[in-house]
Amino acid sequence: MKPIYYICIVLLVAITTSCQEPSQVVTNSNDYVKYLSHNNHQNINETNKKLNFWNTKIKTDSIQLPAMIAVAGVYSEMFQSTGNIQFLKQAEQVLVKSVKVAAIKKEGYLLALARNYISQHRFKEAKNAAQGAYILNPNASAKMVLFDVSMELGQYNEAKKYLEEIADQSKYNFLIRLAKWNDYKGDLDATIRNMEKAKTIAEQSNKKGLMLWSYTNLADYYGHAGRIKDSYDYYLKTLEIDPSNAYAMKGIAWIIYSYEHNPQEALRIIDAVTESYQSPDYFLLKAEIAEFQKDHLTKKGNLIGYKYAIADKRYGKMYNTYNAMLLAEEYQDFNKALEIAEEEIDNRPTPQSYDLKAHILNLKGEHEKALEIAEKFIIGKTFEPETQYHIAEIYKTNGFQNKVNTIKKELIESAYELGPVLSQKIAKL
Numbered sequence: 001m002k003p004i005y006y007i008c009i010v011l012l013v014a015i016t017t018s019c020q021e022p023s024q025v026v027t028n029s030n031d032y033v034k035y036l037s038h039n040n041h042q043n044i045n046e047t048n049k050k051l052n053f054w055n056t057k058i059k060t061d062s063i064q065l066p067a068m069i070a071v072a073g074v075y076s077e078m079f080q081s082t083g084n085i086q087f088l089k090q091a092e093q094v095l096v097k098s099v100k101v102a103a104i105k106k107e108g109y110l111l112a113l114a115r116n117y118i119s120q121h122r123f124k125e126a127k128n129a130a131q132g133a134y135i136l137n138p139n140a141s142a143k144m145v146l147f148d149v150s151m152e153l154g155q156y157n158e159a160k161k162y163l164e165e166i167a168d169q170s171k172y173n174f175l176i177r178l179a180k181w182n183d184y185k186g187d188l189d190a191t192i193r194n195m196e197k198a199k200t201i202a203e204q205s206n207k208k209g210l211m212l213w214s215y216t217n218l219a220d221y222y223g224h225a226g227r228i229k230d231s232y233d234y235y236l237k238t239l240e241i242d243p244s245n246a247y248a249m250k251g252i253a254w255i256i257y258s259y260e261h262n263p264q265e266a267l268r269i270i271d272a273v274t275e276s277y278q279s280p281d282y283f284l285l286k287a288e289i290a291e292f293q294k295d296h297l298t299k300k301g302n303l304i305g306y307k308y309a310i311a312d313k314r315y316g317k318m319y320n321t322y323n324a325m326l327l328a329e330e331y332q333d334f335n336k337a338l339e340i341a342e343e344e345i346d347n348r349p350t351p352q353s354y355d356l357k358a359h360i361l362n363l364k365g366e367h368e369k370a371l372e373i374a375e376k377f378i379i380g381k382t383f384e385p386e387t388q389y390h391i392a393e394i395y396k397t398n399g400f401q402n403k404v405n406t407i408k409k410e411l412i413e414s415a416y417e418l419g420p421v422l423s424q425k426i427a428k429l
Contacts, residue, residue: 025260026229031236032252036272038243065109068098072112079119083246083279085314092116099129107133111145121317123152123348140166140173147177151184154350172201172210176217183221186383192221208241216247223251224417228259246277250285258419263289280309280319284326292420303330320344324356334364351382359390367397385414389422392429404429 075091078084095113102109110133117126126149134142143162150159163181168174175198182190195218202210219234232255238248249269257266267289274282283306290299303326310319320340327337341357354377362370374394378387392407408429415423 026232027252027256027260029265032239032249032269035239035243035249036269065098065102068094069109069112072098072116076116076119081244081277083277085278085312088116088119089314092120107136107139107142110136111141114145114149118149118152121320121347123149127153144173144177151180152350153348154353156184169197170201172198172205175201176213179217179221184382188221188225192218192225195221212238212242212245215241216245216251219248219251223255224414226413226416228255228416231255244276246273246279249273250282253285254419257289257292259416261420263293278309280306280315281322283309284322288419288421317343317347320347321352321356324360328360328363332363334360338364351378352384352387354378355382355387355390358394362390362394362397367394370394371398385411385417386422388414389418389426392426396429 072091072094075087075094079087079091092113095109095116098109099106099113110129114126114129114133117123117129127146130142130145130149134146143166147159147162147166150156150162160181163174163177166174166177175194179191179194179198182188182194195214199211199214199218202214215234215238219231219238222228222231222234232252235248235251235255238245242248250273253266253269253273256262256269267286270282270286270289283302287299287302287306290296290302306322306326310323321344324337324340324344327333327340337360338357341353341360344356345353347353354373358370358373358378361367361373371394374391379391388407389411392404392411395401395403395407408426411418411426411429412423415426418426
């Protein structure tokens with residue numbers, strides 16, 4: 001039998017090497033280069049035309065409510081296309097007004113408002129709106145939104161009840177929610193299987209929105225399963241339908257950065273996307289890549305860019321987790337970070353929210369408190385790789401190295417999902 005220290009050294013070398021050397025290349029710039037110069041101006045022009053049309057209806061016709069819901073839909077489309085928070089807030093304003101004036105079919109406006117609130121991470125308000133719709137009409141649409149918001153709030157038993165009530169293997173909306181439930185339970189094979197069924201239904205319907213949702217989600221899940229080529233192919237299928245889809249381009253950039261270890265090409269894609277798409281988290285991605293490149297000045301510049309971006313109060317609580325992590329990890333402002341973590345637990349008491357608090361406490365040096373929270377609220381309740389990494393850190397600071405070693409093996413398998421920076425830290429656990 002080999003000495004334990006020898007095994008550990010070999011394992012450490014293997015992990016470190018895997019973190020530094022690029023994997024097999026699966027991307028080809030010829031596949032996506034045409035999309036780099038494709039901005040979303042055409043989409044914006046088309047949505048502006050629709051917006052002008054429906055605004056005219058609001059002013060001149062008696063069909064004001066249908067026009068208002070259409071306007072809200074257009075604003076939501078513009079938010080998806082540009083990432084500009086202004087459009088999400090404008091959609092909210094129209095929907096709030098619609099709910100107030102609607103005398104019939106109010107439940108539809110309440111559900112649309114609930115979905116808007118979910119996008120803003122205003123989950124309690126979303127739940128209230130969805131429950132209001134359910135009281136008026138306890139139909140499948142209300143149950144679907146109640147499932148969505150219950151999952152966000154960590155109310156998993158309630159979410160399961162709504163999922164069972166809408167169960168129908170032939171329905172797209174059920175299958176995508178079943179996939180989400182499977183993902184929460186840690187059953188990735190079932191997640192992919194049900195998402196593939198949903199994709200088939202989406203393709204048969206030939207509805208662009210359903211196909212885009214299916215392709216991007218499948219691309220993500222394939223990546224989690226280590227099927228990087230399949231993930232890449234489905235991001236490309238997304239771009240074939242929507243050439244300016246920022247999410248798909250970001251997904252390809254992540255493959256190139258995390259799997260192929262080509263940060264320069266990843267940054268070229270990100271820079272092209274952010275010419276016409278606004279989202280603060282792109283600064284954080286660029287900061288991470290700069291850290292991987294050991295370019296501390298560029299990392300600092302991107303963190304400053306993120307700070308200025310989220311200064312916009314309209315973002316509300318949408319970036320709470322990012323903000324708390326940044327305060328704790330980069331600036332060691334643990335007290336402020338803990339305040340945000342407590343706010344996030346109040347907003348959505350999920351295992352991930354408790355993980356945020358435990359991680360910050362561990363960094364602060366309150367290791368026993370961190371372990372207590374992990375054992376009570378996190379361990380065995382979520383399978384997210386980053387959360388598992390934080391648990392491993394907490395075990396290490398509390399002297400449970402044998403438990404760390406067990407988790408480390410699983411984390412190595414999630415290296416692509418976690419990214420090169422975290423993978424390098426895993427080697428030091």
